[in-house]
Amino acid sequence: MENKYDVAVIGAGPAGYTCAVEFAKQNLKTVIIEKENLGGTCLNNGCIPTKFLWQVAKTKQIISKSFEYALKAKLEPVNFSDIINKKNKLVANLSKGIERLLTANNVDIIKGFATFKDKNILSVKTSEKEIEVFANKIIIAAGSQCKNIAGMEFDHKKYINSTDALNLTEIPKTMLVIGAGAIGVELSSIFSCFGTDVTLREICPQILPSEDTELAFELTKVLARQGIKVEVSCTDTLKDKDKFEKILIVAGRQSSAEGLNIENIKLNLDNKKFIETKNYVTNIDNVYAIGDVTGKGFLAYTAEQDGINAAKNLLQNNDPVPKVVFSFPPSASVKSVDFDKCDDISYGKVSFSANARAQIEAERTGWVKVAIDNKTKKIKAVWILGANADELINIATVIIKAEMTITDLSKNMFFHPGLAELILEAVRNVKN
Numbered sequence: 001m002e003n004k005y006d007v008a009v010i011g012a013g014p015a016g017y018t019c020a021v022e023f024a025k026q027n028l029k030t031v032i033i034e035k036e037n038l039g040g041t042c043l044n045n046g047c048i049p050t051k052f053l054w055q056v057a058k059t060k061q062i063i064s065k066s067f068e069y070a071l072k073a074k075l076e077p078v079n080f081s082d083i084i085n086k087k088n089k090l091v092a093n094l095s096k097g098i099e100r101l102l103t104a105n106n107v108d109i110i111k112g113f114a115t116f117k118d119k120n121i122l123s124v125k126t127s128e129k130e131i132e133v134f135a136n137k138i139i140i141a142a143g144s145q146c147k148n149i150a151g152m153e154f155d156h157k158k159y160i161n162s163t164d165a166l167n168l169t170e171i172p173k174t175m176l177v178i179g180a181g182a183i184g185v186e187l188s189s190i191f192s193c194f195g196t197d198v199t200l201r202e203i204c205p206q207i208l209p210s211e212d213t214e215l216a217f218e219l220t221k222v223l224a225r226q227g228i229k230v231e232v233s234c235t236d237t238l239k240d241k242d243k244f245e246k247i248l249i250v251a252g253r254q255s256s257a258e259g260l261n262i263e264n265i266k267l268n269l270d271n272k273k274f275i276e277t278k279n280y281v282t283n284i285d286n287v288y289a290i291g292d293v294t295g296k297g298f299l300a301y302t303a304e305q306d307g308i309n310a311a312k313n314l315l316q317n318n319d320p321v322p323k324v325v326f327s328f329p330p331s332a333s334v335k336s337v338d339f340d341k342c343d344d345i346s347y348g349k350v351s352f353s354a355n356a357r358a359q360i361e362a363e364r365t366g367w368v369k370v371a372i373d374n375k376t377k378k379i380k381a382v383w384i385l386g387a388n389a390d391e392l393i394n395i396a397t398v399i400i401k402a403e404m405t406i407t408d409l410s411k412n413m414f415f416h417p418g419l420a421e422l423i424l425e426a427v428r429n430v431k432n
């Protein structure tokens with residue numbers, strides 16, 4: 001049979017392409033099938049476009065802060081479609097890099113839409129024809145999609161999703177953002193920075209509903225200072241919908257599992273229609289599922305880790321997962337996996353304004369907060385709101401994964417003047 005493989009991977013997002021490369025390295029004949037662009041949501045409509053736009057907005061902020069350095073810089077009016085073109089070039093370039101990675105590792109690439117015929121045979125609709133692909137092992141890495149809210153259809157004009165928002169060619173005058181999770185907060189921050197009058201509504205009592213309440217509260221104040229109108233505990237999010245030029249709905253993600261003809265193999269889904277797995281294996285022994293399609297993680301790096309683990313036959317990770325939100329300044333947190341079970345905790349906190357490097361960078365907003373387990377003196381959680389939180393949190397993740405105590409950390413020297421000193425300082429400030 002022409003299209004006969006050891007492994008077929010459906011979806012070339014971070015979970016799928018990482019997994020395909022890992023299998024191919026084991027000398028298994030591997031194919032990856034992708035219906036759109038290599039790189040998945042992360043590269044095309046997620047992590048990379050949002051962080052590019054955030055970086056542009058941040059550069060704009062730095063220029064407007066030039067007086068902090070006794071400089072006089074002036075910004076010409078922004079042409080948003082030029083910025084989107086730059087973003088598209090970056091994405092296309094990175095997508096070519098993924099293609100090179102796959103081909104260098106002898107992974108065959110098929111551009112087409114895959115569905116199950118049976119547990120070993122996929123039917124793939126390409127632009128020219130329909131073909132069959134046979135594989136001993138099939139990995140579903142089909143990801144997730146933007147979810148709309150009850151009674152509301154995306155028309156992709158006024159009612160838009162995150163993908164539409166990342167491809168607007170003009171800056172909207174007004175925007176209602178529904179959903180204050182990480183994506184909602186990031187897009188609100190970015191568009192507000194470009195001049196959009198943003199209202200951010202959340203049904204839960206705080207923004208970033210699963211985040212530390214103190215951090216969420218502080219971030220709410222930061223967003224408000226930026227000019228974003230934040231409304232929480234909002235039951236009628238669309239009450240004055242006519243007032244807004246754009247309504248961006250970012251109220252969660254839905255699985256891409258349906259549409260794969262999974263009924264042909266009787267694949268089990270959970271009650272939210274994500275694929276049920278145990279250590280990446282589904283209820284069908286040769287069919288695996290990884291990344292967003294399993295309803296776990298919803299992060300590119302957890303999806304990649306799934307891809308590696310599934311290919312290496314490793315068990316599911318149970319490590320601290322750093323979380324970052326690209327606001328201005330960014331916020332981030334990481335907790336030990338047993339943090340919620342700790343019942344005797346002390347906290348230490350230090351403000352960015354107390355740090356020399358933060359003063360040099362004119363980044364005085366925010367703080368670092370740490371939690372220590374009083375029984376073991378181990379550092380159990382770190383929350384950061386402030387400049388470079390997105391990078392600093394990786395140091396905190398290593399500290400927590402290594403189960404360092406206050407004494408262990410105190411033996412380390414951090415470069416001065418540096419923002420990472422804030423973590424040492426917060427640990428020294430623990431009150432018990």
Ligand SMILES: Cc1cc2nc3c(=O)[nH]c(=O)nc-3n(C[C@H](O)[C@H](O)[C@H](O)COP(=O)(O)OP(=O)(O)OC[C@H]3O[C@@H](n4cnc5c(N)ncnc54)[C@H](O)[C@@H]3O)c2cc1C
Binds near residue numbers: 033
């Ligand atoms: C706006 C936004 C910002 C984000 N920012 C970040 C961030 O900063 N950091 C972070 O870690 N995460 C971020 N994420 C989340 C991250 O993008 C996802 O968690 C990650 O892409 C999931 O990877 P995946 O491989 O599981 O799925 P995806 O990346 O969704 O890839 C799935 C792929 O499968 C393909 N596919 C689906 N069905 C089929 C089929 N039947 N046949 C063939 N191909 C198919 C799709 O076209 C897609 O390319 C963001 C998400 C969004 C929406």
